[in-house]
Amino acid sequence: MNPLSAPHHQEDYKLKDTKPQLGERWPHGGIRGAGGWISSERATSTYDLVEQMFYLYVRVEKAKDLPTNPLTGNCDPYVEVKVGNYKGKTKHFEKKTNPEWKEVFAFSKDKIQSSVLEVFVRDREMVARDEYIGRVLFDMHEVPTRVPPDSPLAPQWxxxxxRRGDSKVKGEIMLAVWMGTQADEAFPEAWHSDAATVHGEGVFNTRSKVYVSPKLWYLRVNVIEAQDVEPHDRSQLPQAFLKAQLGNQILKTKLCPTRTTNPLWNEDLIFVAAEPFEEELVLTIENKVTPAKDEIMGKIRIPLNKFERRLDHRPVHSKWFNLEKFGFGVMEGDKRHELKFSSRIHLRACLEGAYHVLDESTMYISDQRPTARQLWKQPIGILEVGILSAQGLLPMKQRDGRGTTDAYCVAKYGLKWVRTRTFLESFNPKWNEQYTWEVYDPCTVITLGVFDNCHLGGNEKPASGSGAKLDSRIGKVRIRLSTLETDRIYTHSYPLLVLSPSGVKKMGELQLAVRFTCLSLASMIYLYGHPLLPKMHYLHPFTVNQLDSLRYQAMNIVAVRLGRAEPPLRKEVVEYMLDVDSHMWSMRRSKANFFRIVSLFSGVISMSKWLGEVRYWKNPVTTILVHVLFLILICYPELILPTIFLYMFLIGIWNYRFRPRHPPHMDTKLSWAEAVHPDELDEEFDTFPTSKQQDVVRMRYDRLRSVAGRIQTVVGDMATQGERFQALLSWRDPRASSLFVIFCLIAAVVLYVTPFKIVALVAGLIWLRHPRFRSKQPSIPSNFFRRLPSRADSML
Structure with a gap:
């Protein structure tokens, strides 16, 4: 038995209700959302989901007329801001008496143990001690307090x-000093006393930032045919195929079945492209000379801006493109080439609005809007998340011979990613940062992850002993918005669980405050009968293999773009947040999905047992009542359907008392992570392809994992459908259950007053209606059913 599955460990894996001292509604000058600025009035209240923290802010703008060193004749100035034992330094300038720093320092008020703020201006010396130029003193009791939306405090000279403060020296410095909170505009860019041990470039990696994912597009290239392509050896007809490359994505058509100079393919090649379009589409027609040799017969580069953007189902016109063929023996440095206008290719290509589901696992969709902003609807709600703190984090690396953790939190919803500041050397960091997202669909998931920052420039080593300098995973939390009641503040402590080769391990707890505010109840109810994705997704669907490939390419694009920000959101963080390995084979996941299906049939088994008890008169009163109901339904068959719907209505009303009071969380028992066999974990954490030595075993093992991974996904999808059916009356989604209960009541009344023959006739005619009267888009019941929550959100 796995020791982690002992009873005293199971309690640690549960969600805990907390009662943090949240601040009252204190103002803020607006919040930047993925779709634009969100006003304070629109967000109903801002910065009331976190504990109010006060900071002493010091803005160092510039200096003028600084004296030069009498020995060197130069001045290399920098500013040192000192409050008690905390010191912050600006960058230094070489040979400049009028420097401009424009830097902000923030000192936590709770840690200030001095009544004096000292601002020193020094001259940096390479050999001797830095030269003292002058200073400015501030009494902490005289520092003004600034509360947004007041304008920023004006700096003064x-x-x-x-040193003694008796006389003035040459030179002036422009400063602004005030007391503020984490709602201040200067908070994200400030140097924080919590990161006082970090210097240089490492300071940028400690700051809180907001990131926006690139806008993704599908590039659909329909390769129709080519004309007059000639191989090098003109005595033999070519067997042509086309290779298309966009960045790192390479796709090929099949070989033309006949050898001809006018090959015909008519194949679709699908790529993922991101704005701004930096790459070109490179098309190459090649001849399969031998199985190991291909020769180029023509090539063309097409900028993506030349393709039209298709926002609806209107047809795209095909075009002919002339190919380049290098007819000369090109010497080094010789750029001459011959344009063969008789060789050309026939294409039908367009850019289609991709859906942000591409860079995520299909189980945890956080955005279902198309790329084209013209197709966006109005937001139906506001999601506010207060990232309060973490408790009981484990040491993730070694620094100076002791274990330590430099934790930060990342939240991802829709196009917007947020990253809190890094809290140095603390197992109980308190971030108290609040972020806001516009919500366009409630049936979406927000993901939060906690990581250990390993890019601070210090001499630290990972606790695992590996030399890789990657931000370590501490844990992850997922919250489905449809499971939240509107306008209610949820304050819970979520366990941070990570599965390792040794088993499931609790890394700490993450304390959050979450509120989902509804802006339009009518729009939200309308969405439950609306298709999940735009119309183009259903008119031109992709295959399973295409979706897997596109999702992988989209993840790489998002990781590269976010990695180019400052500070970068690194690839290991993006992959973990997007569950990039969720489709890989795992015996543990397969078992979990199998038992999810088994649990679905528990209700059927219970019903059969109850019928058996009725049949054998275990409870005479119940058996007599069933006989009476059976006789009534036989005599009045028109009561069968109303009775069924009325029964479901009563069950839904009864289950309302037992509805979940908190969002779902990671369930180790459901994930089959508590009692997993060590050999199964070794298989799950094995590399793909496998690291086994025998070639035959590697081939068979990888094939088994690939096939079993697909079976695992199908089994999980089956379990998801059954769990959605259970969710109709379980009130996991309060709005969906309310709609279904009301529908059951109305259906019961309508079916009671309507003759059964008419109902059967109408239902049969609708079911057998002509295809002309059918829509290619899913029906309202199908859309409603697909939006119901499943227990996939609780899978680890």
Whole structure:
């Protein structure tokens, strides 16, 4: 038995209700959302989901007329801001008496143990001690307090004093000093006393930032045919195929079945492209000379801006493109080439609005809007998340011979990613940062992950002993918005669980405050009967293999783009947040999905047992009542359907008392992570392809994992459908259950007053209606059913 599955460990894996001292509604000057600025009025209240924290802010703007060193004749100035034992330094300038720093320092008020703020201006010396130029002193009791949306405090010029403060020295410095909170505009860009040990470029990696994923598009290229392609050896007709490359994505058509100079393919090649379009589409027609040799017969580069953007189902016109063929023996440095206008290719290509589901696992969709902003609807709600703190984090690396953790939190919803500041050397960091997202669909998931920052420039080593300098995973939380009641503040402590080769391990707890505010109840109810994705997705669907490939390419594009930000959101973080390995084979996941299906049939088994008890008169009163009901339904068959719907209505009303009071969380028992066999974990954490030595075993093992991974996904999808059926009356989604219960009541009344023959006739005619009267889009019941929550959100 796995020791982690002992009873005293199971309690640690549960969600805990907390009662943090949240701040009252204190103002803020607006929040930047993925779709634009969100006003304070629109967000109903801002910065009331976190504990209010005060900071002493010092903005160092610039200095003028600084004296030069009498020995060197130069001045290399920098500013040192000191409050008690905390010191912050600006960058230094070489040979400049009028420097401009424009840097902000933030000192946590709770850790200030001095009543004096000292601002020193020094001259940096390479050999000797830095030269003292002057200083400015501030009494902490005289520092003003600034509360947004008040305008920022205007900086002032201050004359520098000598060490004793008796006289003024040459030079002035422009400063602004005020007391504020984490709602201040200067908070994200400030140097924080919590990161006082970090210097240089490492300071950028400690700051809180907001990131936006690139806008993704499908590039659909329908390769129709080519004309007059000639091989090098003209005595033999070519067997042609086309290779298309966009960045790192390479796709090929099949070989033309006949050898001809006018090959015909008529194949679709699908790529993922991101704005701004930096790559070109490179098309190459090649001849399969031998199984191991291909020769180029023509090539063309097409900028993506030349393709039209298709926002609806209107047809795209095909075009002919002339190919380049290098007819000369090109010497080094010789750029000459011959344009063969008789060789050309026939294409039908367009850019289609991709859906942000591409860079995510299909189980955890956080955005279902098309790329084209013209197709966006109005937001139906506001999601506010207060990232309060973490408790009981484990040491993730070694620094100076002791274990430590430098934790930060990342939240991802829709196009918007947020990253909190890094809290240094603390197992109980308190971030108290609040972020806001516009919600366009409630049936979406927000993902939050906690990581250990390994890019601070210090001499630290990972606790695992590996030399890789990657931000370590501490844990992850997923919350489905449809399971939240509107306008209610959820304050819970979520266990941070990570599955390792040794088993499931609790890395700490993450404390959150979450509120989902509804802006339009009518629009939200309308969405439950609306298709999940735009119309183009259903008119031109992709195959399973295409979706897997596109999702992988989209993840790489998003990781590369976010990695180019400052500070970068690194690839290991993006992959973990997007569950990039969720489709890989795992015996543990397969078992979990199998038992999810088994649990679905528990209700059927219970019903059969109850019928058996009725049949054998275990409870005479119940058996007599069943006989009476049976006789009534036989005599009045028109009551069968109303009775069924009325029964479901009563069950739904009864289950309302037992509805979940908190969002779902990671369930180790459901994930089959508590009692997993070590050999199964070794298989799950094995590389793909496998690292086994025998070639035959590797081939068979990889094939088994590939096939079993697909079976695992299908089994999981079957379990998801059954769990959605259970969710109709379980009130996991309060709005969906309310709609279904009301529908059951109306259906019961309508079916009671309507003759059964008419109902059967209408239902049969609708079911057998002509295809002309059928829509290619899913029906309202299908859309409603697909939006119901499943227990996939609780899978680890």
């Amino acid at each position: 201050y004359r520098l004093e000598d």
